[in-house]
Amino acid sequence: MNLLELKGVQTHIGAYHILHGVDLAVPKGQLTMLLGRNGAGKTTTLRTIMGLWHASQGRVQFGGKDITALRTPDIAALGIAYVPETMGTFSDLTVKENMLLAARSAKNADGIDDTRLKWIFQLFPAVEKFWNHPAGKLSGGQKQMLAVSRAIVEPRELLIIDEPSKGLAPVMINNMIDAFAQLKASGVTILLVEQNIHFAQRLGDSVAVMDNGRVVHSGSMAAFSADEQLQRSLLGLAL
Numbered sequence: 001m002n003l004l005e006l007k008g009v010q011t012h013i014g015a016y017h018i019l020h021g022v023d024l025a026v027p028k029g030q031l032t033m034l035l036g037r038n039g040a041g042k043t044t045t046l047r048t049i050m051g052l053w054h055a056s057q058g059r060v061q062f063g064g065k066d067i068t069a070l071r072t073p074d075i076a077a078l079g080i081a082y083v084p085e086t087m088g089t090f091s092d093l094t095v096k097e098n099m100l101l102a103a104r105s106a107k108n109a110d111g112i113d114d115t116r117l118k119w120i121f122q123l124f125p126a127v128e129k130f131w132n133h134p135a136g137k138l139s140g141g142q143k144q145m146l147a148v149s150r151a152i153v154e155p156r157e158l159l160i161i162d163e164p165s166k167g168l169a170p171v172m173i174n175n176m177i178d179a180f181a182q183l184k185a186s187g188v189t190i191l192l193v194e195q196n197i198h199f200a201q202r203l204g205d206s207v208a209v210m211d212n213g214r215v216v217h218s219g220s221m222a223a224f225s226a227d228e229q230l231q232r233s234l235l236g237l238a239l
């Protein structure tokens with residue numbers, strides 16, 4: 001069953017026609033990788049799902065419900081967390097304050113569910129270590145981990161994350177892969193944009209590749225990984 005489905009989605013940004021009919025399916029309980037060269041339309045697709053841009057044609061469905069015309073807060077309230085490339089953490093606030101802000105139901109410092117917080121600390125030890133430090137003091141990789149932690153501070157049905165491995169040192173990438181493997185095991189459905197093919201192959205169950213505002217290939221990650229020629233023709237130098 002597909003938790004999220006895009007059918008024929010077209011998006012214009014001002015005078016620019018960016019998405020030309022995106023068809024994308026995100027199966028429930030799986031991790032789907034959205035790949036493609038720079039400028040292919042990956043981020044625009046994520047923003048259209050979240051209602052930050054609105055589709056001019058086509059449909060976005062979540063859990064069978066048409067969400068194409070909903071406002072972003074209403075889309076998020078359905079149980080979708082979105083981590084943009086810019087991460088959206090607040091530099092002047094502490095890590096703890098960042099987490100509390102992300103937790104809709106947290107009324108005070110103890111408002112985050114204890115078991116969940118322990119689980120997040122175990123996934124991302126830096127979040128615990130820097131709990132009372134301003135987020136602005138964190139390294140790029142640690143900020144990335146805080147951004148993902150904010151997205152999972154409460155149970156969500158779908159996590160949408162734009163390039164979690166961006167700018168990370170190899171050791172950090174491995175930590176991130178481990179964390180996502182555990183997130184996957186927890187049963188949450190995940191849609192990731194990735195440039196790092198190693199990261200994508202290690203984690204992806206299914207894959208969709210974009211080019212020029214369309215999905216030009218979709219299928220299992222295992223089949224895609226086994227076909228180097230296909231990878232080269234779709235991703236080219238991005239490999």
Ligand SMILES: Nc1ncnc2c1ncn2[C@@H]1O[C@H](COP(=O)(O)OP(=O)(O)OP(=O)(O)O)[C@@H](O)[C@H]1O
Pocket residue numbers: 013016018036037038039040041042043044045
């Ligand atoms: N605000 C905007 N105004 C005009 N054009 C835009 C805007 N945002 C994106 N675009 C254009 O839309 C196209 C798709 O951009 P998008 O960011 O979705 O690609 P991407 O696949 O995420 O690329 P990258 O991997 O480089 O982040 C690009 O040609 C980009 O220049």
